[in-house]
Amino acid sequence: MSISIRYTKGFLLDFKRRLEFIRDAHQLLEMKRDQLIRKLKALVEELKPLREKVEKEIEELYGELALFHVVYGTQELRTASIIGESMEVEVLPKSVIGISVPLITKIKVPEVKEKYPPHIASLAEKMASAINDLIKLAEIETSIENLAEDLQRTNVRVNALEKAVIPQYESLIKRIQDALDHEMLEEFMRVKLVKNVLIKKRGEV
Amino acid sequence: MSVTYLICKSHALESRLLSKSFVLELASSNTLGEFLDKLSQTSYGPRLRESRDVWSVEKALGEEFINRLAMLLKISYENARNFLKVFLKRNEIQNLIWIVRMKKRGASKEEIERELLPTWELDGMDLTPLLEAESLDDVLSSLKRAGYEELAKIKDDVLLIEAALKQSYYRQVFESINKLSIADKEDIRKLIGVELDLQNLRTCVGALMQKYSREFVEKFLLENPRGISKRRLLALFSKGNPNLFIEYFPRYAPIIRLAIAGEDWRLELESLKILKKKADLKKIPKYISFFYVIRYLLDLEIEYRNLRSLALATYHGIPVERRKRLLVL
Numbered sequence: 001m002s003i004s005i006r007y008t009k010g011f012l013l014d015f016k017r018r019l020e021f022i023r024d025a026h027q028l029l030e031m032k033r034d035q036l037i038r039k040l041k042a043l044v045e046e047l048k049p050l051r052e053k054v055e056k057e058i059e060e061l062y063g064e065l066a067l068f069h070v071v072y073g074t075q076e077l078r079t080a081s082i083i084g085e086s087m088e089v090e091v092l093p094k095s096v097i098g099i100s101v102p103l104i105t106k107i108k109v110p111e112v113k114e115k116y117p118p119h120i121a122s123l124a125e126k127m128a129s130a131i132n133d134l135i136k137l138a139e140i141e142t143s144i145e146n147l148a149e150d151l152q153r154t155n156v157r158v159n160a161l162e163k164a165v166i167p168q169y170e171s172l173i174k175r176i177q178d179a180l181d182h183e184m185l186e187e188f189m190r191v192k193l194v195k196n197v198l199i200k201k202r203g204e205v
Numbered sequence: 206m207s208v209t210y211l212i213c214k215s216h217a218l219e220s221r222l223l224s225k226s227f228v229l230e231l232a233s234s235n236t237l238g239e240f241l242d243k244l245s246q247t248s249y250g251p252r253l254r255e256s257r258d259v260w261s262v263e264k265a266l267g268e269e270f271i272n273r274l275a276m277l278l279k280i281s282y283e284n285a286r287n288f289l290k291v292f293l294k295r296n297e298i299q300n301l302i303w304i305v306r307m308k309k310r311g312a313s314k315e316e317i318e319r320e321l322l323p324t325w326e327l328d329g330m331d332l333t334p335l336l337e338a339e340s341l342d343d344v345l346s347s348l349k350r351a352g353y354e355e356l357a358k359i360k361d362d363v364l365l366i367e368a369a370l371k372q373s374y375y376r377q378v379f380e381s382i383n384k385l386s387i388a389d390k391e392d393i394r395k396l397i398g399v400e401l402d403l404q405n406l407r408t409c410v411g412a413l414m415q416k417y418s419r420e421f422v423e424k425f426l427l428e429n430p431r432g433i434s435k436r437r438l439l440a441l442f443s444k445g446n447p448n449l450f451i452e453y454f455p456r457y458a459p460i461i462r463l464a465i466a467g468e469d470w471r472l473e474l475e476s477l478k479i480l481k482k483k484a485d486l487k488k489i490p491k492y493i494s495f496f497y498v499i500r501y502l503l504d505l506e507i508e509y510r511n512l513r514s515l516a517l518a519t520y521h522g523i524p525v526e527r528r529k530r531l532l533v534l
Binding site: 078113120125 | 417469
């Protein structure tokens with residue numbers, strides 16, 4: 001980042017103001033990062049048991065589905081799977097610390113009871129329950145993804161401010177401050193020299 | 206051609222069914238390719254030549270099954286032919302159920318066609334008008350015109366249509382048995398009665414476990430003139446205790462226990478096993494008996510189901526030992 005600088009008092013004050021603003025922003029971003037980490041931790045803790053449950057549920061379900069397929073054949077499985085109505089969901093964005101995460105709402109949950117012949121009903125019921133858990137899992141996983149993406153961006157910003165922008169500004173301010181000090185000293189010396197010359201001249205007179 | 210020829214032909218065809226040891230050998234195949242290689246050595250070979258994946262294998266097996274049924278129909282005559290035509294309608298009913306389910310969801314003619322067994326080869330109804338029907342109502346109208354009078358008061362409830370189609374099938378089967386001029390009519394009636402008992406018990410106990418209402422079950426129970434009456438089943442259902450079914454019908458205890466345990470896929474296998482056992486254990490005094498034809502038809506269906514199960518089980522990677530338990534032998 002190249003910044004054009006002028007070694008003036010006004011410029012120094014402006015830079016000091018900017019640095020103060022950047023430090024505030026850095027502090028805020030650090031707070032956001034901590035908050036994101038806390039949120040992510042909570043979601044990951046929620047995700048772990050749910051994922052284990054869903055994986056176990058799906059594994060059992062696929063096993064049962066495979067057996068149903070083997071015993072009843074493809075046509076029966078395919079056509080039985082479309083007897084019931086479809087589930088309808090609505091995905092709305094929800095804001096968590098300003099980050100958009102999905103909120104999945106079930107608009108229409110298909111009835112299983114008395115909608116399938118008894119030999120399919122229990123499988124359909126297990127499937128419906130697994131889909132509910134899958135929706136919850138999808139919601140949490142997408143939230144984690146979005147939050148993690150933002151955390152990564154926030155982290156990059158915090159690090160950039162901490163490791164590059166703030167030190168650069170501090171060094172610039174120091175350079176301007178040094179240059180101004182140097183200029184002041186030069187001025188002082190010049191004034192002192194002129195004063196001595198003037199005193200000398202008055203003495204001769 | 207006489208009924209005697211049909212019975213003798215059934216004896217001959219029965220001997221051509223795959224042996225138990227060969228089916229077990231097929232079950233040990235590690236891949237679908239290996240399964241196909243072994244099966245291609247048999248009379249299924251020409252039909253399987255074009256099959257590459259599990260779906261085409263399943264389709265080919267279905268076509269071969271219908272083809273073998275059609276062959277039997279071709280050599281039968283008069284009353285026996287009429288009975289067989291009606292008896293084999295079970296495959297058409299299966300097709301109709303699939304058509305109704307898919308039409309309800311607005312599937313296209315091509316999509317439905319892919320799923321069907323070629324039951325028109327069994328002198329069945331022409332399914333084209335049903336496939337081309339624009340709605341389920343049109344399908345229902347066509348079926349009503351085709352003689353499925355049980356559908357008269359049904360609108361678009363898929364489950365009710367399925368139950369009515371099955372009810373219509375069994376009514377027609379019992380009617381056509383009466384027209385048969387053979388000595389072992391009663392044995393055939395009893396076997397079909399057992400089949401109906403098994404279906405009804407599965408419906409009853411399954412519905413009880415799913416907490417379905419009495420009204421629902423009433424619509425799905427099929428009238429059985431040679432088995433447990435619908436009224437008796439409903440009375441037991443109303444008591445709400447599935448174990449009572451074991452107490453009242455101990456000969457069906459294995460099926461009822463499976464239904465209580467919710468092992469629906471095993472129910473299908475056990476039902477077939479019970480039917481096969483019933484048919485195999487039947488002591489037929491004469492070599493020339495029509496019951497042999499029915500037994501051959503049952504064995505043929507079991508062979509078709511066994512081969513389909515093995516192809517699909519191999520595709521799903523189900524372990525060999527488990528695969529063997531999926532067979533009806």
